[in-house]
Amino acid sequence: MMSLQRTSSPNDAPGTAFPPWLTAPLGHLAAWTRAGRLPSGLLLVGPEGVGKGLLARRFLQWVACVDSGGTDQPCGICNGCRSYLGGSHPEILEVAPEAPGKEILVDAVREVVDFLSLSQSGPARVVLISPAEDMTANAANALLKTLEEPPAGAALLLTATRPARLPPTIRSRCQQLRVPHPDRKHVLEWLQAGGRPALTVDEALAACLDQPMAARDLLQDPEAIDRWQRDRGALNALLKSRSPFPVIDRFTACEPGSLVPRLQCLLVSAQRWLLTEEADAFGRLFDSAQLAAFAQAHGPRGLARLLQDSQRWRREVSAALNPQLRCEEIVLALQPA
Ligand SMILES: [Zn+2]
Numbered sequence: 001m002m003s004l005q006r007t008s009s010p011n012d013a014p015g016t017a018f019p020p021w022l023t024a025p026l027g028h029l030a031a032w033t034r035a036g037r038l039p040s041g042l043l044l045v046g047p048e049g050v051g052k053g054l055l056a057r058r059f060l061q062w063v064a065c066v067d068s069g070g071t072d073q074p075c076g077i078c079n080g081c082r083s084y085l086g087g088s089h090p091e092i093l094e095v096a097p098e099a100p101g102k103e104i105l106v107d108a109v110r111e112v113v114d115f116l117s118l119s120q121s122g123p124a125r126v127v128l129i130s131p132a133e134d135m136t137a138n139a140a141n142a143l144l145k146t147l148e149e150p151p152a153g154a155a156l157l158l159t160a161t162r163p164a165r166l167p168p169t170i171r172s173r174c175q176q177l178r179v180p181h182p183d184r185k186h187v188l189e190w191l192q193a194g195g196r197p198a199l200t201v202d203e204a205l206a207a208c209l210d211q212p213m214a215a216r217d218l219l220q221d222p223e224a225i226d227r228w229q230r231d232r233g234a235l236n237a238l239l240k241s242r243s244p245f246p247v248i249d250r251f252t253a254c255e256p257g258s259l260v261p262r263l264q265c266l267l268v269s270a271q272r273w274l275l276t277e278e279a280d281a282f283g284r285l286f287d288s289a290q291l292a293a294f295a296q297a298h299g300p301r302g303l304a305r306l307l308q309d310s311q312r313w314r315r316e317v318s319a320a321l322n323p324q325l326r327c328e329e330i331v332l333a334l335q336p337a
Pocket of ligand 1: 064065066067068074075076077078079080081082
């Protein structure tokens with residue numbers, strides 16, 4: 001549901017307020033727009049999960065807002081904000097993969113080109129393509145001409161975590177705006193604000209490999225917290241138990257699509273422990289002596305092989321017809337030789 005509140009109240013869920021580290025980049029975008037200097041091609045670049053999409057969408061809402069009162073934040077209640085939040089604003093188009101991990105196809109980009117070439121009723125027509133590196137080569141090609149000769153008043157906003165994966169011809173035609181990784185202190189304060197979640201913000205952030213947006217999603221979703229706590233329990237059992245059987249029970253109680261990526265995080269932590277004799281943030285969620293023993297029992301080769309196997313487990317778990325059997329295979333593979 002869309003929120004029509006002007007500001008966040010103390011009863012909001014954690015991480016509901018606009019992240020403070022995105023305020024400065026939003027200010028740049030707003031200032032450029034006010035001065036009529038918004039580049040026709042703009043690439044928002046920054047680490048995974050820092051909030052590039054959130055920043056871009058807040059900016060689009062600000063463009064749509066007719067009552068921002070000279071501030072950089074949209075009011076959230078005017079007709080412009082409502083039509084944007086309802087997905088029906090006539091001057092704004094958003095393009096994303098149909099599902100996470102899918103590609104943005106050439107047809108979607110052709111729609112963008114048609115949309116931007118229509119005569120406009122407002123001062124500007126803005127398109128967001130996010131994440132831009134999900135465009136196929138054909139899709140990126142179809143965008144080139146529009147980036148070279150943008151129609152008057154047209155602005156294209158792209159986001160990318162790995163801009164090197166974009167064709168150089170696209171990158172060179174966009175101005176880049178970098179969203180840096182925020183200070184940990186700011187992220188913790190933001191996640192903490194207002195909420196009393198069933199999980200500490202430190203644990204949520206570590207569980208999500210220091211990605212603020214993912215930690216926010218985890219803290220706001222009681223079912224995701226349950227899944228995390230079950231996964232953590234299963235991984236704890238793996239490190240602690242001398243017999244595979246209790247571990248199989250714990251693994252079977254988890255959702256494999258959630259457990260296997262976290263198992264991969266644990267394997268990476270074990271690798272890091274072997275290199276540095278220190279646990280990374282994810283590894284620190286577990287008993288350090290047990291993590292060290294697990295890492296040493298498998299050794300660098302064993303861990304590398306398990307990580308390779310885990311890619312296959314990750315592909316197979318969603319299609320597994322017999323999850324119980326699959327869990328048994330995985331747990332047995334995880335026993336040191
Ligand atoms: Zn508004």
